[in-house]
Amino acid sequence: MIEAVGLTKRYGAKTAVDDLSFQVRPGAVTGFLGPNGSGKSTTMRMILGLDRPTAGHVTVCGHPYRSLPNAPRQVGALLDAKAVHGGRTARTHLLSLAQLAGIPARRVDEVLGVVGLQDVAKRRSSGFSLGMGQRLGIAAALLGDPQVLLFDEPVNGLDPEGIHWVRNLMKTLASEGRTVFVSSHLMSEMALTADHLIVIGRGRLLSDMSVTDFISANSADFARVRVPENAPEEREKLTSSLIEAGGGVLSEPDGALRVTGLPLPRISDLAHACDVRLWELSPHRASLEEAYMRMTQGVVDYRSTDDAKAGLLEPVQGPYGGAQGGYGGYGAEQGPGPLQPAEAAQQSWYAPPPPGQNPYAASGPAAAPVGQNPYAAPVPPAPAPAPTSTPEPSPADRAGEQQTSEDPR
Ligand SMILES: Nc1ncnc2c1ncn2[C@@H]1O[C@H](COP(=O)(O)OP(=O)(O)OP(=O)(O)O)[C@@H](O)[C@H]1O
Numbered sequence: 001m002i003e004a005v006g007l008t009k010r011y012g013a014k015t016a017v018d019d020l021s022f023q024v025r026p027g028a029v030t031g032f033l034g035p036n037g038s039g040k041s042t043t044m045r046m047i048l049g050l051d052r053p054t055a056g057h058v059t060v061c062g063h064p065y066r067s068l069p070n071a072p073r074q075v076g077a078l079l080d081a082k083a084v085h086g087g088r089t090a091r092t093h094l095l096s097l098a099q100l101a102g103i104p105a106r107r108v109d110e111v112l113g114v115v116g117l118q119d120v121a122k123r124r125s126s127g128f129s130l131g132m133g134q135r136l137g138i139a140a141a142l143l144g145d146p147q148v149l150l151f152d153e154p155v156n157g158l159d160p161e162g163i164h165w166v167r168n169l170m171k172t173l174a175s176e177g178r179t180v181f182v183s184s185h186l187m188s189e190m191a192l193t194a195d196h197l198i199v200i201g202r203g204r205l206l207s208d209m210s211v212t213d214f215i216s217a218n219s220a221d222f223a224r225v226r227v228p229e230n231a232p233e234e235r236e237k238l239t240s241s242l243i244e245a246g247g248g249v250l251s252e253p254d255g256a257l258r259v260t261g262l263p264l265p266r267i268s269d270l271a272h273a274c275d276v277r278l279w280e281l282s283p284h285r286a287s288l289e290e291a292y293m294r295m296t297q298g299v300v301d302y303r304s305t306d307d308a309k310a311g312l313l314e315p316v317q318g319p320y321g322g323a324q325g326g327y328g329g330y331g332a333e334q335g336p337g338p339l340q341p342a343e344a345a346q347q348s349w350y351a352p353p354p355p356g357q358n359p360y361a362a363s364g365p366a367a368a369p370v371g372q373n374p375y376a377a378p379v380p381p382a383p384a385p386a387p388t389s390t391p392e393p394s395p396a397d398r399a400g401e402q403q404t405s406e407d408p409r
Pocket residue numbers: 011014015016034035036037038039040041042043397398399400403
């Protein structure tokens with residue numbers, strides 16, 4: 001069990017962690033989520049005694065980390081996989097950690113096998129790939145067979161097989177009754193791995209609940225409705241009828257309608273009443289990613305802006321003499337043709353509105369005609385119909401390097 005009470009960390013004027021209280025219980029995988037710079041690593045560092053709280057406290061198994069008897073046997077952590085002496089081999093690195101913690105050498109070979117690094121055990125870790133480094137960090141965390149495990153973005157750099165392996169490892173460790181606390185920006189992975197979520201934004205607690213409850217609390221169920229593609233008038237007729245009946249209608253990237261606020265049988269009846277054929281009518285539940293985006297969109301510090309490519313949009317001479325958009329697809333005056341606007345690739349992404357705002361209200365933004373995204377920034381009138389554009393999630397770039405002044409193990 002990890003317990004934080006009023007945990008606060010300030011760096012000068014910057015409050016990285018702000019009065020955070022939570023418990024991480026044994027027997028479950030607890031996901032630790034938050035936008036870049038929200039204070040996840042700082043919190044983990046305080047749990048591991050690497051940073052001293054400005055206020056509040058945090059305990060592991062009832063003790064501050066630094067007071068735990070033989071801490072490496074009780075707590076294992078992967079904070080920064082790069083915090084390894086690159087001149088050492090994987091085995092030597094683990095052996096030195098094992099010796100410091102009084103762990104027998106044979107355990108080193110066990111964990112090398114568990115993480116799949118047995119064949120490169122005698123290679124210097126400086127030559128390791130990102131994924132191999134992550135595996136070595138996980139091996140170090142497992143070394144003392146601890147009851148409490150912390151992983152800061154453990155699947156970073158892992159290949160699909162590695163991600164699958166980490167997912168099963170976390171679940172297995174939790175099923176053995178251990179406390180598993182894991183941060184990640186990969187929502188799809190968290191949805192498959194975590195039982196419980198702690199979500200923070202700008203250092204403050206936003207949510208502490210099960211994954212299922214989190215999704216229910218932060219998303220709206222919706223129906224996907226598709227009419228025949230060659231019948232735009234039926235689509236319009238149905239859209240009007242659905243809005244009149246109090247439903248909310250948005251256009252999906254593939255042309256389907258996303259309908260909220262009406263049960264499926266009612267949608268079917270309305271379609272029947274206005275003589276519209278349906279090719280699809282299916283119930284949907286928002287994903288963890290959608291729920292997370294909805295919850296955290298007000299506390300994201302680092303947002304990307306459009307890349308206007310100023311000065312780079314002059315037509316350039318193509319290899320065969322034709323004038324071409326300089327960057328194939330990003331030109332401002334693209335005509336119809338094989339080149340697509342850059343935004344096209346992002347159209348499958350959808351962010352539900354913030355809690356408390358009903359985009360489907362008749363006077364609200366989502367009453368916009370189908371094909372327009374009520375959340376998109378206003379755009380000047382264009383000669384051709386504007387493509388649906390959606391808010392863009394911020395990049396997953398790390399806000400800064402972690403400093404691991406001490407090895408927690
Ligand atoms: N040693 C430090 N000195 C000053 N500011 C710091 C220090 N460590 C972290 N911060 C700041 O505290 C805030 C929280 O950083 P932290 O690394 O804990 O966030 P995070 O949630 O782990 O971010 P990410 O998801 O990008 O890894 C950031 O604004 C960061 O710049």
